[in-house]
Amino acid sequence: MAQLIKYWNTLKGSYWFIPTVMSIAAAILSFVLTAIDSRIGDEWVAQMPWIYSIQAEGARGLLTTVAGSMIGVAGVTFSITIAALSYTTSTLGPRLLTNFMNDRGNQITLGTFVSTFVYCLLLLRVVQAGHEGSAAFVPHLSLAFAVGMAVASLAVLIYFIHHITESLHVSNVVANVARDLDSAIDGYEARIEADRERPPAHLPADFDEHAFAVRANGDGYIQNLVFGSLVNTASSHDLVLRLERAPGDFVTEGQVLLWAWPAVRVDEDIATALVGAYAWGRQRTESQDVFFLVNELVEIAARALSPGINDPYTAMGCLDWLSGAMHRVARHDISSRHGFDSDDTLRVWARGFDFEILANAIFNQLRAYFASDRNAAVHMLGRIGDAGEFLRGPDQRRLMQEQAEALHEAATAAMTCEKDRRAVEQAYRRALRLIDGRDFN
Numbered sequence: 001m002a003q004l005i006k007y008w009n010t011l012k013g014s015y016w017f018i019p020t021v022m023s024i025a026a027a028i029l030s031f032v033l034t035a036i037d038s039r040i041g042d043e044w045v046a047q048m049p050w051i052y053s054i055q056a057e058g059a060r061g062l063l064t065t066v067a068g069s070m071i072g073v074a075g076v077t078f079s080i081t082i083a084a085l086s087y088t089t090s091t092l093g094p095r096l097l098t099n100f101m102n103d104r105g106n107q108i109t110l111g112t113f114v115s116t117f118v119y120c121l122l123l124l125r126v127v128q129a130g131h132e133g134s135a136a137f138v139p140h141l142s143l144a145f146a147v148g149m150a151v152a153s154l155a156v157l158i159y160f161i162h163h164i165t166e167s168l169h170v171s172n173v174v175a176n177v178a179r180d181l182d183s184a185i186d187g188y189e190a191r192i193e194a195d196r197e198r199p200p201a202h203l204p205a206d207f208d209e210h211a212f213a214v215r216a217n218g219d220g221y222i223q224n225l226v227f228g229s230l231v232n233t234a235s236s237h238d239l240v241l242r243l244e245r246a247p248g249d250f251v252t253e254g255q256v257l258l259w260a261w262p263a264v265r266v267d268e269d270i271a272t273a274l275v276g277a278y279a280w281g282r283q284r285t286e287s288q289d290v291f292f293l294v295n296e297l298v299e300i301a302a303r304a305l306s307p308g309i310n311d312p313y314t315a316m317g318c319l320d321w322l323s324g325a326m327h328r329v330a331r332h333d334i335s336s337r338h339g340f341d342s343d344d345t346l347r348v349w350a351r352g353f354d355f356e357i358l359a360n361a362i363f364n365q366l367r368a369y370f371a372s373d374r375n376a377a378v379h380m381l382g383r384i385g386d387a388g389e390f391l392r393g394p395d396q397r398r399l400m401q402e403q404a405e406a407l408h409e410a411a412t413a414a415m416t417c418e419k420d421r422r423a424v425e426q427a428y429r430r431a432l433r434l435i436d437g438r439d440f441n
Contacts, residue, residue, distance in 0.1 A: 010281075015101045015110070022111035026119040026149075030142065034126050037139035059127045059138050066150045067120035073153070074113035077160055081106055084168055091309065092173060093299040095292075098285075099176065103167065109160040116149040170314050174300060178321035180286055181293040185328055188290065188337075188352070201338040201346050204240060204261055211242070212263035214271050216251040220280035223247060225288060227348065229277040230258075231339040234347035237265055241274070241339075243350040248289035251280060290353060291361060297322050298365045305369040305376060312376045315369065322362045323383040330355050330390040356399055359387075363403045371410035374420040378427040380407055385431030397435050404431045 011017050054062070081100070088096050100106065123146060128137045166172055204210075225247050234241050240261045245251055257278060260266045284292045301318035304311040339348030363384070370376040384404045391397050408428040415421045 015107060018104070018107040019111035019114050022108075022115040023118045026115035027122055029145070030119050030122040033142040033145055034123070034139050037141050038137070040141070054138065054143075056127050056138055059143055060124060062143065063120045063124050063127070063146060066146055067117050067124070070113045070117040070120070070150070070153060073157060074110060074117065077109055077113065077157070080160075080164055081110075084164055087168060088173075091303070092170065093296070093303055095296050095299060096173065096177075098283075099173075100167070105160070105163045105167075109156050109163075112149075112153050112156045116146075116153050119149060120146050170300075171317060174297065174314070174317050174321060177293055177296050177300075178324070181290070181297070181321070181325050182328070184286065184290045184293060185325060189332060201349055203242060203346075203349055207240065207242065207259070207261045210263055211259035211261040212266040212271075213256045214258050214260055214266070214274045216245075216253055216255050216257050216278070216280075217275055218280060219252050220250070220282055221284045222249050222251060222278055223281045223285045223287065223289075224279040226277045227337075227339060227350075230274065231341065231347045233270065233273050233277070234260075234339075235341040235345075237270055239265060239270075240346060241348045243348065245278075246350065247287070248284055248292055294322065294325075294358070294361055295365075298362065301366055302369050305373055312373050312379075315366075315373075315376055316379045319362075319366065319370075319380060319383055323386065326355070326358055326362060327387060327390045329353075329358050330387060330392065330396060355396055359399060359403065363407070367403075367407050367410055371407060372414045374411075374415060374417075374423065377407065377411035377414075377424055381411075381424070381427035381431045385427075385434035388431075388434035388437055391435070391437075397437075400435045401432065404428060404435065 085097055085100055088094075088100060123139065123142050126137060126139060126142075222245055230241055230243075233239070242259045242261075243257070244259065245255070245257050251257065258274065260270075260274065286292050297318045301315040303309055304314035304318070337350050337352040338346060339350070341347050363380070366380070370380045381404060384400055384407070387400055388397070391400065405428075408424065411424045412421055415424060
């Protein structure tokens, strides 16, 4: 099941899938409209002056012109897309290539041009001039659709020029990744919310002594995990599972994926079924991997603060969106995700992510880059302080205090100007007040 989900997600995200579907639909449409034309004849054309009333040679010329134009425009749009991908790779990072390839606007644009070309090309075969042994046939209704598709393609071209320009704007790129991150957190919160009323999750006391190691049979990044399949398998065989690897982790053949208790109930078939709930591949994907999206924003910010680009405001924008995600996690009690059967018996124990893990993933990775720039350091201290409004306990406040102290120490050491050091010091003092909640009372 996990492999099927992986292949379906890969198929949907491929650049050629939607254009292929649209081309097949256009081919079917050409056959359907041709059949309708052959049944209704051409007497009705005289009653509709807005319909093209042309002979066979004119019809062939029209279809040839539209088909040739469409394949030329398709080549231009493909070239523009490749240029956009090249810009993304060199400036924002290669991991964003997937975002551009998955963009529905780009896929539909290419599909519109290719499907129009296929439609006109297939329509050319039925246009016949009258000869001694055969009657003339000009599919006027099909020609009208060809003209309509050509006009629609022109509108799509105008849309594509606007869309590709917008999609290259770094603020939109960052906001789109942040939107995907919010969606991933929404999905995680929904799964956690379903377990709110469940009893506390406790592994059996002798779990470590009597658990069976289920190991991976391949190498790669875990891309999909069918959690329900694990719960069903564990329930049907009265097992308790503890997951060691989650989507986004890299596994090698023979590495432990999970532990199954008790070992005496696990045979080769059951182990194979448990491994089948995982699917891995050559790269990380965003479908179930929250931190893949976090790392995308971290990478953009880190590149923006590199000497070759030197764009601190883009890095600050990335941090703003990351802070928004962190505030969401701070407001809600997101903890480990567990799986229960219909009798509320624990079947799957899985580590989730919480505020501490997310905050460390953001600030620990970005601190070295932000500390070297005065504006970026002050901005990060401000975002650390802003989290104080959403912190729910002393552990979270202590964590953010430690992050503020670490950034203050690194930034103070990196600053060469006394005025810059004072600005960092002021931002640090304000961050501590906000973390303590003193400015919110």
